[in-house]
Amino acid sequence: MEQHEDDIYYCNDCDSKVKGFHRFCHNCGAYLGSDAEQIDVFNNRYLRSAFIFYTIYLFVCLAVKFTNWFTSYDTLFFVEIFLALVTIYFAWINRKTIKPVLKFNNFDPFILIVVIAVAIVFSTVINISINQINISVFRIDTSLFEPYKIYQAPILVMIYSIALMPALFEEIAFRGVLYNYFNSFLDERMVVMITGFIFAAIHLNFFSLVWLVPFGILIGSLRRKYNTIWYGIIFHFVFNLTACLIDLHRAGELG
Numbered sequence: 001m002e003q004h005e006d007d008i009y010y011c012n013d014c015d016s017k018v019k020g021f022h023r024f025c026h027n028c029g030a031y032l033g034s035d036a037e038q039i040d041v042f043n044n045r046y047l048r049s050a051f052i053f054y055t056i057y058l059f060v061c062l063a064v065k066f067t068n069w070f071t072s073y074d075t076l077f078f079v080e081i082f083l084a085l086v087t088i089y090f091a092w093i094n095r096k097t098i099k100p101v102l103k104f105n106n107f108d109p110f111i112l113i114v115v116i117a118v119a120i121v122f123s124t125v126i127n128i129s130i131n132q133i134n135i136s137v138f139r140i141d142t143s144l145f146e147p148y149k150i151y152q153a154p155i156l157v158m159i160y161s162i163a164l165m166p167a168l169f170e171e172i173a174f175r176g177v178l179y180n181y182f183n184s185f186l187d188e189r190m191v192v193m194i195t196g197f198i199f200a201a202i203h204l205n206f207f208s209l210v211w212l213v214p215f216g217i218l219i220g221s222l223r224r225k226y227n228t229i230w231y232g233i234i235f236h237f238v239f240n241l242t243a244c245l246i247d248l249h250r251a252g253e254l255g
Contacts, residue, residue: 050181053090057083057173057202065204073147073161080165087173097180098172105228112234115222119235123242126211131250144247155248162244167237174199174216175223175232192220215239 064070064079091098134140144162148154174195182191196216200209219232248254 046181046184049090049094050178053086053173053177053181054198054202056086061202061204073151073157076161080161080169083173084165084169087169087177090177091172094177094180098176101176101180101223101227101229103228104230106226111226111231115231115235116238119238120242122215123239124246127243127246131246143251144244145251145253155253158248159241159244163237163240167233167240170199171219171229171233171236175220175229179220179223188224192217192224196220 060079060083064076070076070079131141134142145154145158148158148161151157178198179191179195182194186194196213196219199216200212203212205212219235222231222235223229245254
């Protein structure tokens with residue numbers, strides 16, 4: 001790690017600006033060497049911030065899953081807005097590190113097409129498999145669309161709730177805010193794994209870990225490789241949108 005000017009350090013591998021106490025480059029993941037201050041992880045303010053942020057998310061998700069407070073989308077709507085505001089707040093106070101990944105860096109139409117195609121295939125395989133397991137093993141036939149039928153534009157509300165909001169704000173939360181917190185003191189490959197696991201865990205469904213963990217790791221890998229969260233947002237949106245369309249087709253809502 002080289003110091004080019006007062007208090008400004010640069011990674012030897014990619015020449016990105018880094019802080020003196022960082023042990024790994026936030027851009028390329030390279031070890032910064034002995035010049036970086038060996039911080040105490042347990043007294044690290046980034047780790048504390050990550051813990052607070054994730055705890056808020058986890059508490060809200062636990063309340064939704066294990067209480068009767070949120071029995072309709074009318075109440076879940078406010079949960080979505082609350083989590084979105086929490087995410088925006090943490091992103092704002094970390095805007096200097098979040099801003100670079102909010103840009104569509106290294107945009108490539110071919111990569112975008114591949115991301116969309118993989119998301120469609122992945123979602124189709126997962127959702128058809130889950131439906132078959134639910135019917136053949138658990139003798140239940142669940143519907144994503146059913147809770148939204150009471151609204152005037154149920155399909156739009158469903159897509160907004162299931163596809164748009166999670167894709168946008170979960171990616172800002174996990175591949176933006178939390179990713180950057182962990183990336184300040186961990187190797188970036190480890191950050192991809194950690195954020196993938198905690199993303200899967202927040203869904204509070206043990207069986208879904210089978211596909212949610214690879215899902216999170218894949219999106220984290222896109223974040224690491226292209227230094228942007230937009231490929232992940234698009235992948236997440238298309239994945240969830242495909243799930244919605246499959247469910248709508250099964251419900252006979254697409255004609």
